[in-house]
Amino acid sequence: MRFASDNTLAPASRQGHLPADVLAALEHGRCEAPFEWLGLHEYQGRWQIAVIAHGALSVEVVVEGSEQAVTVPRVGGGVYLITLAAKPASYRLHLRWPHGWETIADPYAFEPLLEEEALLAFNLGELRKPVDLLGAQPKVVDGIEGVHFSVWAPHARRVSVVGNFNRWDGRRHPMYRHRDAGIWEIFIPHIEAGDVYKFELLDQHGHLLPLKADPYAKQTECPPASASMVASPLWHAWHDASWMAHRKAMHAATAPLTIYEVHATSWRRDAEGGRLDWDALAEQLIPYVQAQSFTHIEFLPVNEYPFGGSWGYQPTAMYAPTARMGEPDAFARFVDSCHVAGIGVILDWVSGHFPADEHGLRMFDGTALYEHGDPREGFHQDWKTLIYNYGKPQVRQYLMGSALAWLDRFHIDGLRVDAVASMLYRDYSRAEGEWIPNAHGGRENLEAIAFLRDLNSLIAREHPGVMVIAEESTAWPGVTNTPEDGGLGFSFKWNMGWMHDCLRYIQHDPLYRRYHHDDLTFGLIYAYSEKFVLPLSHDEVVHGKGSLISRMPGDRWQQFANLRAFFGFMWAHPGKKLLFMGGEFAQRNEWQHDRSLDWHLLEDPLHLGVQRLVGDLNRLLYEEPALHRCDHASAGFAWMVGDDSHASVYAFLRYGGEGAAPILVVCNFTPQVRSDYRIGVPEAGAWREVCNTDSSYYGGSNVGNAGEVHTDEMPCRGHRFSLNLRLPPLATLILRAEGSPA
Known part of the structure; x- marks a missing residue:
């Protein structure tokens, strides 16, 4: 408090004084300097207490050392004023409201606390x-x-x-x-x-x-x-010390990474269709992710957002977990439970824009405080949202503080930064004349670039091992290079080009795939230019695009075979993996944010078969170093067959370096069984079929190679040894070299 005295004094008889303009301002809530008048102040050699209590029936003051309550005269509106004979050590207020009495300390008896x-x-x-x-x-x-x-x-x-x-x-x-x-x-x-x-x-x-x-x-x-x-401090006691100690190694570019993307409020609903809270979700989602052998869960944004249909991508509270699923401590318990179960947690995080809701940041103090004032810089035409002004240190600090708060408070393992492309370019989705060039006349957003570099450097320095993943859809160079090397400093980048090429290819009728063969090979031209995540995200199963299974051509059996073959190709392809919920069991309906996934589909053997396959692919990727260790090194990949467009067959080798058995991947994207298909390999001996997406266990026709095939000393495509394979229809084979005979 901003006064101190040992005197215990009785109130004086005469009334205090407030200038008429100050009194009017206090009455109408327009006083710009309330601390100069409210509380205890000296006036003409005497001490007066001014109290503001609109709606009170009466106000009394009790001075320290005296239990006598003295009524404070009302001097206008909700303003009360009394003069004391001497300065009190402290006092408290008795307020009588229509509903009863309240005893409080006066807020205006405390000095400002900020230094x-x-x-x-x-x-x-x-x-x-x-x-x-x-x-x-x-x-x-x-x-x-x-x-x-x-x-x-x-x-x-x-x-x-x-x-x-x-x-x-x-x-x-x-x-x-x-x-x-x-x-x-x-x-x-x-x-x-x-x-x-x-x-x-x-x-x-x-x-x-x-x-x-x-x-x-x-x-x-x-x-x-x-x-x-008003939030209390987190009370949760963490149990994830072992996870945190080993996290950096688990997030290395050479480590296996398979991400299950989840919208928390629609993954599963309760029997009445209501949302699960974090504790209920932990009981159901964590064992499921363990059973499917995903290494990480990535949540669509969980910071608070007003409109459910934005899925969290238009946030208004960058520091608060959504109240839709419980209190912050419940979210902390969920993350802790994931870590104890060996599962990492990644959050989508939106620093590119914010909604124009009136209760949010828009024109916060009557000016464009957080956003740019000029709509050519501050308004997103696509999303009708506002763009942060990255040139203001207070705004950059607000965003960086948010990122660090999720890592500090909730032990989050990674952030996926949404819509990075929209941040990097001033002309993003704008026609000529609708944007303002940078200081050098270019289209690059220099302030946003500096912000992203600083953000990634800060996280790398203070939370080594935490992943920061960019959703960046252009050819911006060096997204995953360090800032010191001229890059943006992200850990990984979503490979949007690969995703669009592959989905375009797989939707063609197999009869015509020969004319689009390069769609699946083109991604290898630039596969090592960045550290990539291969995403099949929520964006691909909304807005009329349909589900993954519904986009597959052919009859029902062929649709499922196509999807299984594509998953086999994806999991064997260089790059980390991400799959949106429902895709792992071939959800047929397009995703709806306000309803549960269609879990009843698992009663169907074909849907169950896809789920089994995804789980097995995750385990295979984890167990086989060749399928993850060299994801971002060209030495880890070699085409065996990349030009057989007529048969729509692809074959490639994956290498994992010293001590890792090579892996051969063969994809047949036609419904024709291809017997006597010869492929050269670098090692003689047995090659074991460790995955066949046409297995009857997954719902296939069980065509294959009886689990193992041996090389012939017959040259093929530059290799001394070769395999004579039987390629199942619309399927991917994954074979591991078992070594040469003694």
């Missing part, structure tokens, strides 16, 4: 954890529990905290303004975790803005409600 050094660091963008400075921080000040609120709003004329604790009345708790920093703060006693709040702002012209949620909120109400919530 100049921290304020300066904030404005320079140098705070590693801005969420520990701004937002709602439960604190104990002078032995009194409460919450310290602070918010960045440099162009506002007045900012107040409103919430369930003050009947959402912006006149009750106007905040203290640090003019140089543009930050407002107040400590409000007796508020607790779970209380909900927003900020009420007057813009620089004195106009009342829509109530704003806290940009730094760690917890929120459940949508469609949009208030922020």
